[in-house]
Amino acid sequence: MSSVLLDEMYPPDLARQLRDAGHDVVAVLDIEVGLASKTDEDVLAWAARNNRSVVTENVADFLRLAHQGFSHAGLILVTSRRYPRTRSGLHRLGKALEDFLSAGNSPGRDGIVWLPDV
Incomplete structure:
Protein backbone atom coordinates (compact mmCIF):
# COMPACT_ATOMS: atom_id res chain seq x y z
CA MET A 1 0.00 0.00 0.00
CA SER A 2 1.29 3.45 -0.91
CA SER A 3 1.57 6.09 1.78
CA VAL A 4 0.86 9.65 0.67
CA LEU A 5 1.31 13.20 1.94
CA LEU A 6 -0.96 15.87 0.45
CA ASP A 7 0.86 19.19 0.02
CA GLU A 8 -0.37 22.34 1.74
CA MET A 9 -2.73 23.41 -1.05
CA TYR A 10 -5.02 20.47 -0.25
CA PRO A 11 -7.40 20.41 2.72
CA PRO A 12 -7.11 17.85 5.52
CA ASP A 13 -10.69 16.79 4.69
CA LEU A 14 -9.40 15.30 1.42
CA ALA A 15 -6.85 13.21 3.36
CA ARG A 16 -9.59 12.10 5.76
CA GLN A 17 -11.86 11.04 2.90
CA LEU A 18 -9.06 8.96 1.40
CA ARG A 19 -8.28 7.42 4.82
CA ASP A 20 -11.98 6.57 5.18
CA ALA A 21 -11.66 4.73 1.85
CA GLY A 22 -8.79 2.67 3.31
CA HIS A 23 -5.73 4.59 2.09
CA ASP A 24 -2.75 5.78 4.13
CA VAL A 25 -2.99 9.52 3.44
CA VAL A 26 -2.14 12.53 5.59
CA ALA A 27 -2.03 16.23 4.76
CA VAL A 28 0.62 18.87 5.42
CA LEU A 29 -2.16 20.86 7.13
CA ASP A 30 -3.11 18.00 9.50
CA ILE A 31 -2.26 19.35 12.96
CA GLU A 32 -0.65 16.08 14.05
CA VAL A 33 1.70 16.13 11.04
CA GLY A 34 3.08 19.54 12.03
CA LEU A 35 4.21 20.70 8.59
CA ALA A 36 2.04 23.80 8.14
CA SER A 37 4.15 26.75 6.94
CA LYS A 38 7.26 24.59 6.49
CA THR A 39 9.48 24.92 3.43
CA ASP A 40 9.18 22.61 0.43
CA GLU A 41 12.55 21.12 1.45
CA ASP A 42 11.16 20.35 4.92
CA VAL A 43 8.02 18.78 3.44
CA LEU A 44 10.02 16.62 1.03
CA ALA A 45 12.46 15.54 3.76
CA TRP A 46 9.62 14.64 6.17
CA ALA A 47 7.86 12.67 3.46
CA ALA A 48 11.08 10.81 2.60
CA ARG A 49 11.74 9.95 6.27
CA ASN A 50 8.17 8.66 6.57
CA ASN A 51 8.21 6.84 3.19
CA ARG A 52 5.36 8.95 1.79
CA SER A 53 4.92 10.16 -1.77
CA VAL A 54 4.04 13.86 -2.01
CA VAL A 55 0.96 14.91 -3.97
CA THR A 56 1.45 18.49 -5.15
CA GLU A 57 0.56 21.02 -7.80
CA ASN A 58 3.71 22.95 -6.88
CA VAL A 59 5.41 21.24 -9.82
CA ALA A 60 8.22 23.73 -10.49
CA ASP A 61 9.56 23.79 -6.93
CA PHE A 62 9.35 20.06 -6.27
CA LEU A 63 10.86 19.15 -9.65
CA ARG A 64 13.68 21.61 -8.95
CA LEU A 65 14.38 19.91 -5.62
CA ALA A 66 14.29 16.45 -7.23
CA HIS A 67 16.68 17.57 -9.98
CA GLN A 68 18.99 19.05 -7.33
CA GLY A 69 19.32 15.56 -5.89
CA PHE A 70 16.92 15.68 -2.92
CA SER A 71 15.99 12.07 -2.30
CA HIS A 72 12.27 11.46 -1.92
CA ALA A 73 9.70 8.69 -1.66
CA GLY A 74 8.02 9.79 -4.89
CA LEU A 75 6.19 12.74 -6.35
CA ILE A 76 2.64 12.63 -7.67
CA LEU A 77 2.18 15.78 -9.72
CA ARG A 92 -12.44 14.73 -8.96
CA LEU A 93 -8.95 14.86 -7.40
CA GLY A 94 -10.10 12.62 -4.56
CA LYS A 95 -11.59 10.16 -7.05
CA ALA A 96 -8.41 10.17 -9.17
CA LEU A 97 -6.21 9.61 -6.11
CA GLU A 98 -8.49 6.87 -4.84
CA ASP A 99 -8.36 5.10 -8.21
CA PHE A 100 -4.58 5.58 -8.46
CA LEU A 101 -3.94 4.23 -4.96
CA SER A 102 -6.52 1.41 -5.23
CA ALA A 103 -4.76 0.16 -8.36
CA GLY A 104 -1.57 -0.18 -6.32
CA ASN A 105 0.17 2.60 -8.21
CA SER A 106 3.13 4.39 -6.70
CA PRO A 107 5.87 6.53 -8.19
CA GLY A 108 8.45 4.58 -6.16
CA ARG A 109 11.60 5.90 -4.50
CA ASP A 110 12.72 9.06 -6.35
CA GLY A 111 10.03 8.42 -8.99
CA ILE A 112 7.84 11.12 -10.50
CA VAL A 113 4.40 10.60 -12.05
CA TRP A 114 1.54 12.81 -13.19
CA LEU A 115 -1.83 11.95 -11.71
CA PRO A 116 -3.98 10.68 -14.58
CA ASP A 117 -7.42 12.01 -15.44
CA VAL A 118 -10.56 10.20 -14.31
Whole structure:
Protein backbone atom coordinates (compact mmCIF):
# COMPACT_ATOMS: atom_id res chain seq x y z
CA MET A 1 0.00 0.00 0.00
CA SER A 2 1.29 3.45 -0.91
CA SER A 3 1.57 6.09 1.78
CA VAL A 4 0.86 9.65 0.67
CA LEU A 5 1.31 13.20 1.94
CA LEU A 6 -0.96 15.87 0.45
CA ASP A 7 0.86 19.19 0.02
CA GLU A 8 -0.37 22.34 1.74
CA MET A 9 -2.73 23.41 -1.05
CA TYR A 10 -5.02 20.47 -0.25
CA PRO A 11 -7.40 20.41 2.72
CA PRO A 12 -7.11 17.85 5.52
CA ASP A 13 -10.69 16.79 4.69
CA LEU A 14 -9.40 15.30 1.42
CA ALA A 15 -6.85 13.21 3.36
CA ARG A 16 -9.59 12.10 5.76
CA GLN A 17 -11.86 11.04 2.90
CA LEU A 18 -9.06 8.96 1.40
CA ARG A 19 -8.28 7.42 4.82
CA ASP A 20 -11.98 6.57 5.18
CA ALA A 21 -11.66 4.73 1.85
CA GLY A 22 -8.79 2.67 3.31
CA HIS A 23 -5.73 4.59 2.09
CA ASP A 24 -2.75 5.78 4.13
CA VAL A 25 -2.99 9.52 3.44
CA VAL A 26 -2.14 12.53 5.59
CA ALA A 27 -2.03 16.23 4.76
CA VAL A 28 0.62 18.87 5.42
CA LEU A 29 -2.16 20.86 7.13
CA ASP A 30 -3.11 18.00 9.50
CA ILE A 31 -2.26 19.35 12.96
CA GLU A 32 -0.65 16.08 14.05
CA VAL A 33 1.70 16.13 11.04
CA GLY A 34 3.08 19.54 12.03
CA LEU A 35 4.21 20.70 8.59
CA ALA A 36 2.04 23.80 8.14
CA SER A 37 4.15 26.75 6.94
CA LYS A 38 7.26 24.59 6.49
CA THR A 39 9.48 24.92 3.43
CA ASP A 40 9.18 22.61 0.43
CA GLU A 41 12.55 21.12 1.45
CA ASP A 42 11.16 20.35 4.92
CA VAL A 43 8.02 18.78 3.44
CA LEU A 44 10.02 16.62 1.03
CA ALA A 45 12.46 15.54 3.76
CA TRP A 46 9.62 14.64 6.17
CA ALA A 47 7.86 12.67 3.46
CA ALA A 48 11.08 10.81 2.60
CA ARG A 49 11.74 9.95 6.27
CA ASN A 50 8.17 8.66 6.57
CA ASN A 51 8.21 6.84 3.19
CA ARG A 52 5.36 8.95 1.79
CA SER A 53 4.92 10.16 -1.77
CA VAL A 54 4.04 13.86 -2.01
CA VAL A 55 0.96 14.91 -3.97
CA THR A 56 1.45 18.49 -5.15
CA GLU A 57 0.56 21.02 -7.80
CA ASN A 58 3.71 22.95 -6.88
CA VAL A 59 5.41 21.24 -9.82
CA ALA A 60 8.22 23.73 -10.49
CA ASP A 61 9.56 23.79 -6.93
CA PHE A 62 9.35 20.06 -6.27
CA LEU A 63 10.86 19.15 -9.65
CA ARG A 64 13.68 21.61 -8.95
CA LEU A 65 14.38 19.91 -5.62
CA ALA A 66 14.29 16.45 -7.23
CA HIS A 67 16.68 17.57 -9.98
CA GLN A 68 18.99 19.05 -7.33
CA GLY A 69 19.32 15.56 -5.89
CA PHE A 70 16.92 15.68 -2.92
CA SER A 71 15.99 12.07 -2.30
CA HIS A 72 12.27 11.46 -1.92
CA ALA A 73 9.70 8.69 -1.66
CA GLY A 74 8.02 9.79 -4.89
CA LEU A 75 6.19 12.74 -6.35
CA ILE A 76 2.64 12.63 -7.67
CA LEU A 77 2.18 15.78 -9.72
CA VAL A 78 -1.19 17.45 -10.27
CA THR A 79 -2.20 20.40 -12.44
CA SER A 80 -4.66 22.95 -11.11
CA ARG A 81 -6.13 23.17 -14.62
CA ARG A 82 -7.14 19.52 -14.51
CA TYR A 83 -8.01 19.50 -10.80
CA PRO A 84 -8.87 23.04 -9.66
CA ARG A 85 -9.25 23.62 -5.93
CA THR A 86 -12.99 24.03 -6.24
CA ARG A 87 -15.58 21.75 -4.71
CA SER A 88 -15.97 19.76 -7.93
CA GLY A 89 -12.24 19.85 -8.69
CA LEU A 90 -11.33 18.48 -5.26
CA HIS A 91 -13.99 15.80 -5.64
CA ARG A 92 -12.44 14.73 -8.96
CA LEU A 93 -8.95 14.86 -7.40
CA GLY A 94 -10.10 12.62 -4.56
CA LYS A 95 -11.59 10.16 -7.05
CA ALA A 96 -8.41 10.17 -9.17
CA LEU A 97 -6.21 9.61 -6.11
CA GLU A 98 -8.49 6.87 -4.84
CA ASP A 99 -8.36 5.10 -8.21
CA PHE A 100 -4.58 5.58 -8.46
CA LEU A 101 -3.94 4.23 -4.96
CA SER A 102 -6.52 1.41 -5.23
CA ALA A 103 -4.76 0.16 -8.36
CA GLY A 104 -1.57 -0.18 -6.32
CA ASN A 105 0.17 2.60 -8.21
CA SER A 106 3.13 4.39 -6.70
CA PRO A 107 5.87 6.53 -8.19
CA GLY A 108 8.45 4.58 -6.16
CA ARG A 109 11.60 5.90 -4.50
CA ASP A 110 12.72 9.06 -6.35
CA GLY A 111 10.03 8.42 -8.99
CA ILE A 112 7.84 11.12 -10.50
CA VAL A 113 4.40 10.60 -12.05
CA TRP A 114 1.54 12.81 -13.19
CA LEU A 115 -1.83 11.95 -11.71
CA PRO A 116 -3.98 10.68 -14.58
CA ASP A 117 -7.42 12.01 -15.44
CA VAL A 118 -10.56 10.20 -14.31
